Amino acid sequence: MAQEMSQFKAGFLARTSHELRSPLSSLMGMHQLILSDLCDSPAEEREFLTQANVSAQKMVKVLDEIIAVSKTEHGTNRLEIRPVSLTQIFAEIEVITHMQAANRNLQLQVISPEKDIRVLADPRRLRQVILGLVDSSITQMEEGRINVSAVCPQDNQTVSIWIDVQSSNPIWHEAVDLLSRKPETNPKPDKDTKPTPGLNLLMVQTLVEVMEGSLQLQPISGNETEIDMTNYTLTRIQCSMPLATPEAGE
Secondary structure (H helix, E strand, O other): OHHHHHHHHHOHHHHHHHHHHHHHHHHHHHHHHHHOOOOOOHHHHHHHHHHHHHHHHHHHHHHHHHHHHHHHHOOOOOOOOEEEEHHHHHHHHHHHHHHHHHHOOOEEEEOOOOOOOEEEEOHHHHHHHHHHHHHHHHHHOOOEEEEEEEEOOOOOOEEEEEEEEEEOOOOOOOOOOHHHOOOOOOOOOOOOOOOOHHHHHHHHHHHHHHOOOEEEEEEOOHHHOOOOOOOOEEEEEEEEEEEOOHHHHO
């Protein structure tokens, strides 16, 4: 799956273009309807203006997030790399996401490590990474469950953070070359101002690599997890981060 993630990242321009093209097309379409006097009433005109404003807000939000990640990647936004407690990060993730999962009738289990594992990372960015992966999984799922856990092999210098997603519908299967798709002639207004899961995964991968970690997408079999696999597919997102040694905190 490492090659797949490499190809995924290579599609940055395609993804960014696709991400902006949809709200831009919607914005232009709404304005064209108004300029052509095709609105039946002032109320309908206001509704079109509202939808156009939502599309504009989405473009601004997407651009802001892309710029922030790019600045981090190029060192303009400096990272504060230090030992970070996964127990604390996991507790914060559970508080933020448990209600969102419950509202969609999804099961979310955040399993804190038996002992306090610390990784070398920027705490704010690591929280953003794990939150982004869990949030995007919840957004794409129709039913199922999500397990968040961490393992630290005794003979390894890295910690593996696992987001195991059991879902009745496949997720994380966005095409690499989104530019190959034909533009929508009449795109539907999108009220969601968040980046799509594909672009979010790309930005998360960039942040992980800046912190000297790695991200892998791994389809796994049922005997590798305690999750019941009946009528579901299981995908594991593995985020590997450097283990913080006692000397690192001195």
